[in-house]
Amino acid sequence: MSAASSLCLPHGGEEPVFVEPWHAQVFALTVHLNESGRFTWADWVARFSATLKRHGLARELDGGADYFDAWLETLETLLTETTDLAPKDVNMMRDAWEAAYLATPHGAPVHLEAGLTKKL
Amino acid sequence: MAHDDAHPDDPHHAHSHLPPDPALRVKALETILTRRGLVDPAALDEIIDIYQNKIGPQNGARVVAKAWSDPAFKAALLEDADTVLREMDIYGRQGEHMVVVENTPETHNMVVCTLCSCYPWPVLGIPPAWYKSDAYRARAVREPRKVLADFGVTLVEGTKVRVWDSTAEVRYLVLPMRPAGTEDLDEDALAALVSRDSMVGTALVAAPEAAT
Numbered sequence: 001m002s003a004a005s006s007l008c009l010p011h012g013g014e015e016p017v018f019v020e021p022w023h024a025q026v027f028a029l030t031v032h033l034n035e036s037g038r039f040t041w042a043d044w045v046a047r048f049s050a051t052l053k054r055h056g057l058a059r060e061l062d063g064g065a066d067y068f069d070a071w072l073e074t075l076e077t078l079l080t081e082t083t084d085l086a087p088k089d090v091n092m093m094r095d096a097w098e099a100a101y102l103a104t105p106h107g108a109p110v111h112l113e114a115g116l117t118k119k120l
Numbered sequence: 121m122a123h124d125d126a127h128p129d130d131p132h133h134a135h136s137h138l139p140p141d142p143a144l145r146v147k148a149l150e151t152i153l154t155r156r157g158l159v160d161p162a163a164l165d166e167i168i169d170i171y172q173n174k175i176g177p178q179n180g181a182r183v184v185a186k187a188w189s190d191p192a193f194k195a196a197l198l199e200d201a202d203t204v205l206r207e208m209d210i211y212g213r214q215g216e217h218m219v220v221v222e223n224t225p226e227t228h229n230m231v232v233c234t235l236c237s238c239y240p241w242p243v244l245g246i247p248p249a250w251y252k253s254d255a256y257r258a259r260a261v262r263e264p265r266k267v268l269a270d271f272g273v274t275l276v277e278g279t280k281v282r283v284w285d286s287t288a289e290v291r292y293l294v295l296p297m298r299p300a301g302t303e304d305l306d307e308d309a310l311a312a313l314v315s316r317d318s319m320v321g322t323a324l325v326a327a328p329e330a331a332t
Contacts, residue, residue: 015248015249017171017172017176017245017246018168018172018246020140020143021143022139022140022142022143022146022147024168024171024172025143025146025147025150025164025168026142026146026149027167027168027171027246028163028164028165028167028168028171029146029149029150029153029159029164031167031213031214032159032160032163032164032167033153033158033159034214035213035214036158038158040215041214041215041216041288042288042289044288045235045236045238045287045288046288048236049235049236052236056254060253060254060255061252061253061254062249062253062254062255063237063248063249063250063251063252063253063254063256064249067237067249067252068142069142072142072145072146075149076145076149079149079153083158085152085153089152090145090148090149090152091148093147093148093149093151093152094141094144094145094147094148096148097144097147097148097151098138098144101135101137101138101139101144102135102138103135104135105135106135106137112151
């Protein structure tokens with residue numbers, strides 16, 4: 001296949017179960033929604049593999065951060081297609097969290113209200 | 121981590137460290153779904169705790185060690201893994217079936233998920249990055265012996281390699297060969313020899329004196 005196929009596999013080292021906290025969060029969110037009956041795991045796998053395939057056309061995926069980027073994209077799309085969740089709702093809430101972080105002094109706990117107050 | 125995009129004069133410098141964009145998007149999803157009553161934050165914490173601390177290759181190693189020690193257990197495991205594992209309180213929360221494939225001097229088994237990253241979570245936990253990489257997913261089927269060589273595994277000449285492709289419905293666990301010189305070891309000592317990779321089929325189990 002491509003030259004990329006001769007790349008050494010990144011194995012052997014110890015790695016944490018989840019490299020970034022948000023990887024754990026998006027994983028748990030997906031498993032929780034599946035276990036509470038929002039979608040079947042077969043549906044998830046079909047959608048997730050399609051996302052990976054699409055991303056993999058542009059570049060070789062290393063199974064690290066790019067894997068969870070694809071995971072998040074799949075979950076967002078699944079939710080907007082199967083519930084009344086609108087992309088703009090997610091974008092607004094994301095911006096509110098960003099504003100909350102920026103409005104909170106370093107070291108203090110971040111509350112969403114700080115972002116909402118600043119926005120409104 | 122690269123810091124090429126850092127701005128020393130960033131007006132937000134004194135504020136909380138801003139998480140990366142995907143982290144903010146996940147927080148947004150979690151907040152919205154929690155407010156709608158679709159998600160219980162405590163359940164999320166529990167799931168993370170389970171996969172971070174409680175489920176991992178140690179579960180699979182326990183199964184392998186028991187199979188090496190108890191021929192009746194091994195026969196039942198190979199015949200109907202779901203039933204046997206459930207008796208050990210090991211089962212797939214996504215409704216998948218578990219299949220155990222046994223390595224022998226004639227056949228070496230190796231597991232991949234060519235679709236995405238299907239993996240026997242209940243016995244091995246979350247897959248490592250290499251299992252999820254395009255390189256492994258593409259090459260495991262096409263050139264398994266070369267992949268095994270990359271992992272430092274050289275099989276005895278004439279050994280057949282069989283590659284199993286996991287799916288949403290069926291997850292495979294490799295039962296590695298018990299190394300020589302382990303006749304006197306109990307199940308706990310045997311389990312300590314069994315690596316995660318040996319249960320995916322990308323490693324062999326070394327005899328105790330050679331194990332590191």
